[in-house]
Amino acid sequence: MRNMICPSPGGASVDAGEAPVDGNPQEDGNPRETVRPRPSRLTTVIELPATARSVPLVRRLARAVTRTRQLSEAAEEALTAVVTELATNAVLHSGSPQITVMFEADDASLTVVVRDRGRWRARPAPRCEGADMDAAFGRGLALVDAYCVDMSVRPSPQGTLVRAVIAL
Template sequence: MIASESVRSAAAEAPPGRPRPGPGPAACCLPAVPASVPRLRRFARATAARWGLPDGVQDPLALVVTELAANAVRHSGSPDVALLLSTDGFTVTVEVRDTGRWRVASPAGEPDQACGGRGLPLVRAFAADWTLWRTPGGTLAVAELVVLPDR
């Protein structure tokens, strides 16, 4: 117990001129169903608030998580969708992973949405950088958002 307390206090103090270490990553894995998308969005907002990130990053973070998770639900055929969030205090990294195979059509029984197709351009608009990997084992989408201090 004493060792873990000393490790924690040492990690909280950064050397002069170096940024403080960010909090540990936060992860959430849910079934790949439409109802999971708002749950992942709420998880992202709650995590950003818990980390003390500025209010100005919460809306873009929620939007990016929503779009990437919705794509995984709609297009992957995966049984689940996983969200991993991490920050170093300067950027927030969003990782959304599924284990399905990319398909363009909506899943059976889900109505086709006429307003679809805007998700990745929105991610591009809000993320400083983003990458999408499609493999036979699933898809990984990674987006990085810059943390700007509130004014």
């Protein structure tokens, strides 16, 4: 398993104990309150085996991303639902040995990208009717679409990349 968290180059972060806002300590020698702006863009990437055990890990990472950015419960719910569906689809349908999940958060949106290295398998016949609300399967991408302002699926000989954007 490989993962990384990278603030974008434009983002700044000042930790407690560093220089105060104006660079001058208070008269008692303690630093003044420091400014901790959020990075303008935070990217998190993880590569996992394409197994059912990986889906809860991705869901927990989604929660950590929203909490790190101090986002609303609604944003957390949306991101966890979307990434759970996309990761589950990759695990169940791609035949890929591993999946890569990327979260990107900025002030306006949350983007999740799930990539697999499997083969795109066309559906034998297109679904003509809407999702059956009583069925165990078949509603996932409709759910993702409801949470997102943009979603794309890009199949290729090297695998499939699904990108979903949630507005904040």
